[in-house]
Amino acid sequence: MRADKTCIGGRMNQNQNQNPNHTVRKITLPSGRNIEVIRFERTKKPARGGLHICPDCESDLVQPLAWSEPLDGGWELELSCPNCRWNTEGVFSQEEVYELEDRLDEGLEDMLRDLKRLTHANMVEEIDRFVVALNANHILPEDF
Template sequence: MSREDYRIELFVFPDGSEVEMIVFDRPARTASARSASGRTGASRQTKVAPPPCRVQAPPPSEDPDAGRCPACGSALVYPVDWERSGPAAWSLLLRCPDCETRRTVTLGRESVEHLNRELYRSAQALAREADRVARRNFEDDVDRIVAALRADLILPMDF
């Protein structure tokens, strides 16, 4: 195989790691096919491979509405997975619980912080509502037990 049959490319992944990969430009030919065409490895000039090209992650966007589903408009979108894709960018996999839409977005630091604040506020509101419902259910249970005790509906054999 000669240097003309492949090139080396440098791939830069979102986490910053880099890998040099060999990319084949055309299918490799067998030695018999090369000799049939009259070309041998000894008769070719050695070419210097071009420098590797760089493949970069897309630039981050400043999407203030990343927490809203583009398919159904729900504001309940939350991140399922995330990873740093640059010094000030994050790649997030977002999921909408209403329509099951999943999408990957690359956000800048400000957008991620905005989304994080919205998620925190929503989690706090959800926790307050859960506490309110639990308290109301507990009060209803206590009222029913007190009413049953007053009516002598609870006996020692119930325990």
């Protein structure tokens, strides 16, 4: 069943479709031309698992801000997503914390690999500039 709202000249005709995941709006432009705008509602996907996945923006960059080991054997963590600033606190199992640690270690390895690659690229560029300066006699003994 559809409910229509009709407007003219900045006016809209909104149709409610039976599909709750989107709405259709018919807009009449000042030129008289009619267009339909379909707006899809964002549906939450089930969590893909892991403490490193943000439930709001689905980023895999969630990181612990604080942690403590409560008496029941789990870990109390404060988690934050640097992408959308989502925060939560909770008690998580040892397995979940180990998985988060593994993801953090992988991220650290990725950053160190990138740092090494960037350092190498910068050094190559500096050496190339030094060679060009030597060949052009821009470097003199007094420079050392």
